[in-house]
Amino acid sequence: MMKVTNKCFENQRPSCLRGSIQCPSSDQWITSLSGRKMAQVGANMEYQEYKWAYSIMDSSRVSACLISMLLIVYGSFRSLNMEREAREKAEREKEASLLGNKTPPSSSSSSNVQTLNTMQALCFPLGSSVALLVMFFFFDSVQTLVAICTAIVACAALAFLLTPLCQYVAGGSRAALCGRYSAPELAAALLAAAIVAVWVLTGHWLLMDAMGMGLCVTFIALIRLPSLKVSTLLLTGLLLYDVFWVFFSSYIFTANVMVKVATRPAENPMNVVARRLQLGGAMRDAPKLSLPAKLVFPSMHHQGHFSMLGLGDIVMPGLLLCFVLRYDAYKKATLVCQMGQVPGPRSMGSRLTYFHCSLLGYFLGLLTATVSAEVFKAAQPALLYLVPFTLLPLLTMAYVKGDLRRMWSEPFIAPPNGKLGADFDV
Secondary structure (H helix, E strand, C coil): CCCCCHHHHHCCCCCCCEECCCEHHHHHHHHHHHHHHHHHHHHHHHHHHHHHHHHHHHHHHHHHHHHHHHHHHHHHHHHHHHHHHHHHEEEEEEEEHHHHHCCCCCCHHHHHCCEEEHHHHHHHHHHHHHHHHHHHHHHHHHHHHHHHHHHHHHHHHHHHHHHHHHHCCCCCCCCCEECCEHHHHHHHHHHHHHHHHHHHHHHHHHHHHHHHHHHHHHHHHHHHCCCCHHHHHHHHHEEEEEEHHHHHHHHHHHHHHHHHHHCCCCCCHHHHHHHHHHCCCCCCCCCEEECCCCCEEECCCCCCCHHHHHHHCCCCCCCCHHHHHHHHHEEEEEEEHHCCCCCCCHHHHHHHHHHHHHHHHHHHHHHHHHHHHHHCCCCCCHHHHHHHHHHHHHHHHHHHCHHHHHHHHHCCCCCCCCCCCCCCCC
């Protein structure tokens, strides 16, 4: 190892050769250092200029976008499949009643489906605002009750999410084992209860995300929007709700109500039990729980950095996409009934369904919300971007195709023969 010192610049010619090492002159050395520093400064300036682009491509933001879209797609197709199964079950029961046979009871989620009407769509943002204020002002008083109720609801939702997986492992068996519940459904319930129990003990963000995913899929699959009018009223009201509580609540309540409620951890119920029973050990040291009202995604490049996406930013646009997926299936089934055969090859423009259009709009809206959050360095109401990007292209496409009037009021009128195809390719 050879050490170069300033001695090579003393009493030497402009360039001195020692062995195979050539020592540059002082002017050349300063010029080299200045060039390196200028290159480094230029690279830093270029990074700062395009920092927002690098931040958008962060693993946490990419994960948030992909997983939210997958949850919407899965929940929408799960809802469509449930509707098909309910229709087939109704036809079997009708045939059995004509033959005088009694069909055995089977478990079905069709009876749990809730369809929103116009009044419920109008009142939903108001009810959400009241719940948000209660959580903001009285969180310390209700946090234990909220944590327990959240764990119970999340357990049921997670069981709903895991049931198809357990049915696949069991070879598709759906025979009733305990009353109206099948073995895969019981296995899914036990697995969901175990996940929730571990979450209560550890408070790990990955288990919280699993519970949040179950809630997203369950709400999208079990809540139906009956028409485009109800969808527009619901999403417009929630857009105003989101904008007010994110942008303007700090001027009234001296704090961002939405962000504070979403990020505030709740006291672990095990701590409460340990204090009441005067117990020690692990129960008293149980961590606080971040409630599954959001999905969090860690960054692989920045330690401790998380991207957060509220469940409402997935569920509410997901309800709209579920509605248009069902309408696409209904429209194709009606066309098959009228023509008596499956339509032939279609052009690329006609292959673009309402579901494809809305899903693309959701992606663009989420991308715009991500860019805005990075540019303004502040929390953004995602529905401010998601609602226009999903609803406006859908309304335009429905108007161009001539379906707007039907989708607005009575989109699912049964065809004259009263039968729809069992399987749809959307």
